[in-house]
Amino acid sequence: MTTSSKAKTDSEWEPRIVAFCCNWCSYAGADLAGTSRIQYPPNARIIRVNCTGRIDTEFILSALDQGADGVLVSGCHPGDCHYTSGNLKLRARWAVMAEAVKQAGIDPRRIRLQWASASEAQIFADGVTKLIEQVKEVGPIGRSWV
Amino acid sequence: MTEAETGTDTAAEAPRIGVFVCMCGHNIAGTVDVEAVAKMAETLPYVAFSTTTMFMCADSGQQLIKDSIKEHSLNRVVVASCSPRMHEPTFRRVVEEADVNRYLFDQVNLREHVSWCHMRQPEEATEKAKDLVRMSVARAALLESLPVKSVEVEPTALIVGGGVTGMRAALDIGDRGFNAILVEREKKLGGQIAKLASVYPTGEQGNTLADQLIKRVKTHDKIEVMTESTVTDLDGYIGNFDVTVTTNDADKTHRVGTIIVATGIQPFKPHGYYSYGDHPDIITLAELEEMRLKGDVLRPSNGKPPKTIAYIGCVASRESGVKGHEHCSRVCCTAIAKSAGELKDNADEIIILYEDLRTYGKGHEEIQREARTKHVIYSKFPPEKKPRPEIVDGELVLHWHDVFSDDNLILKPDLLVLASAMVPPEGSEDVSKVFSLTRSPDGFFNPEHVKLAPLTTHTAGVMIAGGAQAAKGAAESITDASGAAAKAVGLMARGEVEIEATVSRVIPELCSSCHTCISACPYNAIAMDESQDPPVALVTEAKCHGCGTCAAACPSSAIMMLHSTDDQILAMVEAYLCAPMEPDGGAA
Numbered sequence: 011m012t013t014s015s016k017a018k019t020d021s022e023w024e025p026r027i028v029a030f031c032c033n034w035c036s037y038a039g040a041d042l043a044g045t046s047r048i049q050y051p052p053n054a055r056i057i058r059v060n061c062t063g064r065i066d067t068e069f070i071l072s073a074l075d076q077g078a079d080g081v082l083v084s085g086c087h088p089g090d091c092h093y094t095s096g097n098l099k100l101r102a103r104w105a106v107m108a109e110a111v112k113q114a115g116i117d118p119r120r121i122r123l124q125w126a127s128a129s130e131a132q133i134f135a136d137g138v139t140k141l142i143e144q145v146k147e148v149g150p151i152g153r154s155w156v
Numbered sequence: 157m158t159e160a161e162t163g164t165d166t167a168a169e170a171p172r173i174g175v176f177v178c179m180c181g182h183n184i185a186g187t188v189d190v191e192a193v194a195k196m197a198e199t200l201p202y203v204a205f206s207t208t209t210m211f212m213c214a215d216s217g218q219q220l221i222k223d224s225i226k227e228h229s230l231n232r233v234v235v236a237s238c239s240p241r242m243h244e245p246t247f248r249r250v251v252e253e254a255d256v257n258r259y260l261f262d263q264v265n266l267r268e269h270v271s272w273c274h275m276r277q278p279e280e281a282t283e284k285a286k287d288l289v290r291m292s293v294a295r296a297a298l299l300e301s302l303p304v305k306s307v308e309v310e311p312t313a314l315i316v317g318g319g320v321t322g323m324r325a326a327l328d329i330g331d332r333g334f335n336a337i338l339v340e341r342e343k344k345l346g347g348q349i350a351k352l353a354s355v356y357p358t359g360e361q362g363n364t365l366a367d368q369l370i371k372r373v374k375t376h377d378k379i380e381v382m383t384e385s386t387v388t389d390l391d392g393y394i395g396n397f398d399v400t401v402t403t404n405d406a407d408k409t410h411r412v413g414t415i416i417v418a419t420g421i422q423p424f425k426p427h428g429y430y431s432y433g434d435h436p437d438i439i440t441l442a443e444l445e446e447m448r449l450k451g452d453v454l455r456p457s458n459g460k461p462p463k464t465i466a467y468i469g470c471v472a473s474r475e476s477g478v479k480g481h482e483h484c485s486r487v488c489c490t491a492i493a494k495s496a497g498e499l500k501d502n503a504d505e506i507i508i509l510y511e512d513l514r515t516y517g518k519g520h521e522e523i524q525r526e527a528r529t530k531h532v533i534y535s536k537f538p539p540e541k542k543p544r545p546e547i548v549d550g551e552l553v554l555h556w557h558d559v560f561s562d563d564n565l566i567l568k569p570d571l572l573v574l575a576s577a578m579v580p581p582e583g584s585e586d587v588s589k590v591f592s593l594t595r596s597p598d599g600f601f602n603p604e605h606v607k608l609a610p611l612t613t614h615t616a617g618v619m620i621a622g623g624a625q626a627a628k629g630a631a632e633s634i635t636d637a638s639g640a641a642a643k644a645v646g647l648m649a650r651g652e653v654e655i656e657a658t659v660s661r662v663i664p665e666l667c668s669s670c671h672t673c674i675s676a677c678p679y680n681a682i683a684m685d686e687s688q689d690p691p692v693a694l695v696t697e698a699k700c701h702g703c704g705t706c707a708a709a710c711p712s713s714a715i716m717m718l719h720s721t722d723d724q725i726l727a728m729v730e731a732y733l734c735a736p737m738e739p740d741g742g743a744a
Contacts, residue, residue: 041265043268044267044271050273055732057728057729060703060720068722069726076730096678096704096705099709
């Protein structure tokens with residue numbers, strides 16, 4: 011299905027979401043969502059990074075450029091970072107990231123930053139659902155070379 | 157261990173990836189078509205072998221991986237099973253036993269992230285599983301063998317805080333034959349317990365108890381005591397910390413291998429609660445104890461012995477939504493009972509106003525029972541309608557609602573004692589900064605894991621014990637102290653410790669000497685290498701925790717985060733989004 015989304019009608023179209031999650035909070039939160047059997051849409055593919063501080067603007071732009079309909083960044087709550095302050099660095103960077111996305115002509119509703127701790131399985135799952143809803147409002151991302 | 161040699165050649169070899177898809181009984185296979193996932197994996201670049209099995213973590217599954225590595229000359233392994241947070245250590249060990257470097261392993265989470273949360277969508281779950289395996293294989297092809305390094309551990313422990321916790325830890329370490337440096341900010345050792353007139357459950361004076369430890373600590377040939385001193389700087393890493401201890405404005409640096417933070421608790425001054433500070437006869441339980449330690453209990457207003465005493469429990473504790481005061485302080489219920497029971501011998505009437513009672517520890521319930529036997533009166537007030545002290549013509553009048561009689565009551569106590577919350581001591585913020593410790597909303601230091609690893613922290617080599625971790629009594633604190641000391645001794649006795657190879661590395665040719673990484677690093681692990689011209693950034697690997705913040709911050713892309721490189725991450729993005737159409741038509 012990966013490249014066949016363009017062939018589908020709008021009602022059948024399902025957004026493709028790249029989710030960058032930090033190992034210590036949100037990845038663990040997603041684990042707990044599974045352990046708790048919380049059911050949420052299967053659109054997101056999680057890429058595990060040690061810390062949200064690891065996330066480069068390039069990762070987000072590259073994902074959108076390659077056809078991701080949305081990008082989720084999920085990390086520890088401010089003040090709760092496993093590495094003391096990596097998430098604060100990401101938060102500071104996020105303003106620039108959002109601006110970069112806008113300047114690239116991409117609707118900022120395609121990106122979402124959220125904090126979800128290892129115990130906040132529902133918040134994680136709800137965040138994924140929320141981003142999917144946002145992205146569905148915007149529609150499939152344009153892929154100029156297709 | 158010298159895994160370095162085993163894997164270094166693989167960088168030159170073409171990747172030969174083995175993909176092992178686990179059914180986890182019905183857990184994964186009940187939702188995901190694992191056979192289809194394994195079949196798809198066969199078609200991916202560099203995949204030399206792909207299979208499924210019932211339980212990959214079982215002995216048979218582990219053996220299958222090892223045998224397949226030999227049979228198919230695999231040099232990379234992808235296991236698609238449960239969360240790597242659960243079994244990554246297991247499978248890293250398995251591949252290592254088959255002479256594949258542990259960093260040439262990657263795990264896909266098909267259970268927690270797929271089958272368990274998309275149980276009613278088997279087709280979509282299978283597609284997601286295929287994507288995740290494709291992404292992992294793309295990453296695996298780019299993984300590099302990393303050397304597993306170890307560093308020596310200096311046989312000296314630093315203990316911060318000279319209360320019972322710190323002293324117990326110092327003695328345990330000293331008795332085991334290692335050096336201990338005990339740093340106390342105050343003039344005297346002993347901490348909070350030395351200020352108590354009667355310590356439950358035995359009723360001994362706190363300073364008598366403390367003195368036993370103080371005497372031993374001071375005469376121990378392995379323990380160096382530094383009073384009126386604070387730790388002002390920390391450099392280095394597990395096994396080799398350089399701590400700066402400041403005594404009377406003079407700095408001295410010590411090399412230590414392990415650290416125990418035992419900074420304890422302090423009683424909160426409850427300004428803003430129950431008219432504290434408005435009348436001399438309203439005091440805290442801690443102030444009452446100090447008064448008893450010095451002599452008789454007398455009313456501060458007139459110096460006469462109080463005949464009627466009222467206590468209020470949970471003062472500034474257990475307050476939902478009030479930061480730093482949401483926790484139960486744990487010691488107060490028993491301490492009130494002990495204090496009231498003892499003072500009842502010389503008072504006419506003692507009444508304890510409580511919200512809830514938690515005399516949970518060994519011998520604590522008996523103390524409460526004894527107080528009741530002595531006719532100390534317990535009266536429960538509703539949490540939404542707390543007691544209200546009033547000062548009428550200089551006289552103290554206490555109004556409250558008793559839950560069990562459902563009646564409004566009034567008392568004119570000679571002394572009102574507030575059992576105030578136990579909170580982190582002043583200066584905890586500085587301690588958290590020096591040792592890179594995080595704090596929970598109640599202000600106490602976070603352990604590595606609240607249940608499974610309560611004494612270690614996320615700063616390797618730094619332990620917490622006693623009140624530093626949460627409000628707790630002396631007995632529990634001392635248990636912590638011995639536990640943390642055992643952790644420290646364990647590290648020092650082994651003599652060397654493995655450090656993670658997943659650190660960041662500066663590519664000197666690309667570094668523009670901008671210092672951005674230095675300010676981004678939460679661990680001061682990056683400094684300018686002044687021996688280069690121009691100076692370039694240099695990472696001290698043992699200090700690096702591997703968060704990768706520097707790699708993302710570097711404007712010149714001059715920092716490589718090992719095991720989490722830009723290429724490895726972007727390969728996953730590409731594998732997901734730009735996968736070729738499957739020849740068999742996609743979804744099964």
